[in-house]
Amino acid sequence: MPHIIHSFPLLAVVAVLAYLLGAVPFGIVMARIFGLGDLRAIGSGNIGATNVLRTGNKLAAFLTLILDAGKGAIAVGLAWALFRQPGQMPYMVDAAQVAGFFAFLGHIYPVYLRFRGGKGVATFLGTLLALSFPLGLACCATWLVVAVITRYSSLAALAAAALSSLWILLLGQGGLLLLMVLFTILIYLRHWQNITRLRAGTETKIGAKKG
Numbered sequence: 001m002p003h004i005i006h007s008f009p010l011l012a013v014v015a016v017l018a019y020l021l022g023a024v025p026f027g028i029v030m031a032r033i034f035g036l037g038d039l040r041a042i043g044s045g046n047i048g049a050t051n052v053l054r055t056g057n058k059l060a061a062f063l064t065l066i067l068d069a070g071k072g073a074i075a076v077g078l079a080w081a082l083f084r085q086p087g088q089m090p091y092m093v094d095a096a097q098v099a100g101f102f103a104f105l106g107h108i109y110p111v112y113l114r115f116r117g118g119k120g121v122a123t124f125l126g127t128l129l130a131l132s133f134p135l136g137l138a139c140c141a142t143w144l145v146v147a148v149i150t151r152y153s154s155l156a157a158l159a160a161a162a163l164s165s166l167w168i169l170l171l172g173q174g175g176l177l178l179l180m181v182l183f184t185i186l187i188y189l190r191h192w193q194n195i196t197r198l199r200a201g202t203e204t205k206i207g208a209k210k211g
Contacts, residue, residue, distance in 0.1 A: 004094050006083060011098050014083075018075040018099040022106025022123060025113055026067035027052050030060040040116075043204070048118040050153045050206065068107065068118070069126025075103035076130035091131040091176050100127035101179060108190055119190045121157040124183055128164070131176065138167040151205040154194035161187040 004011075027047035031039040036055045039047055043054035049068060053061035079099035080090040090096045107123040109115040125143065129136030139160045147156035161184040168176050188195070197203040 005085075006095055011095060014079055014095045014098050015102040018079070018102040019106040020111075021071050021075055022103030023110035023112050023117070024071060024106075025110055025117070026071070027064045027118065028113075030064045030067075031055070034060045036060060046118055047113070049122055053206070054204075065122050068122035069129070071107070072100055072103045072123040072125075072127035073130035075099040076127055080130075089132065091135075091173055096131060097176070097179050100131055101182065103127060104183065104186070108186065119154075119157065119194075120187060121153075121160075124157075124161070124187060131179075132171070132173055134171055135164070135167055135173060135176065138171075139164050142167075147206060152198065152203055153206050154191050154203060155198060157187060158191055158195070 025047050027049065028039050030052060031037065031042075034057050036042070036052070036057055039045075039051060039055075043051045045051070049061045049065035052064045055061075076090055076096045076099050079095040080088075080093050083095040084090075084093050104120050104123050104127060106117075108117045108120040110117040121143070125136060125140055127136075128139050142163050143156040143160040145156075146159045147153060150156070164180045164184060165177060168174065168180055194203060
């Protein structure tokens with residue numbers, strides 16, 4: 001964990017602003033813009049890019065992916081730019097870690113949707129790319145390899161989250177370990193139903209329409 005050098009009231013303000021940014025449901029916004037209907041009544045009902053893809057609109061799904069990842073990256077980037085000390089990388093800045101975590105919380109528990117949000121994978125990956133590009137790249141590669149081999153987005157997300165702590169240790173960025181453990185726990189909690197379906201062999205594959 002990075003050294004806490006900023007005051008808790010300041011970090012609380014960072015947390016609230018990052019949460020409100022993270023809570024913007026871009027999947028629903030894209031569904032409305034492209035006339036895809038109520039995303040929560042389609043497929044799994046999730047508001048993320050994978051469920052948008054189930055509508056058959058690849059552009060809307062791509063934009064959702066970029067925007068959901070971007071809100072985590074933007075939250076981290078702004079906090080780093082405002083509060084860094086000379087020579088500090090983003091993952092070394094307490095406010096940047098707080099911003100990334102609360103942007104992620106905003107996505108999975110958005111106040112705008114009565115705290116019923118997405119699984120958080122895109123925001124998780126976008127946050128990691130901004131905090132530490134090598135770490136984010138390793139987790140994105142993990143997701144991609146597992147997704148290509150299995151065609152299960154959920155399994156790819158679980159693998160990327162589970163291995164994130166290993167990548168941190170290999171990269172010598174132990175200051176991110178606590179944050180990664182929290183991310184991993186929340187991603188597994190949000191994917192609990194997916195885990196059940198994976199074990200039963202009933203999980204929907206990437207690109208397949210459900211319902």
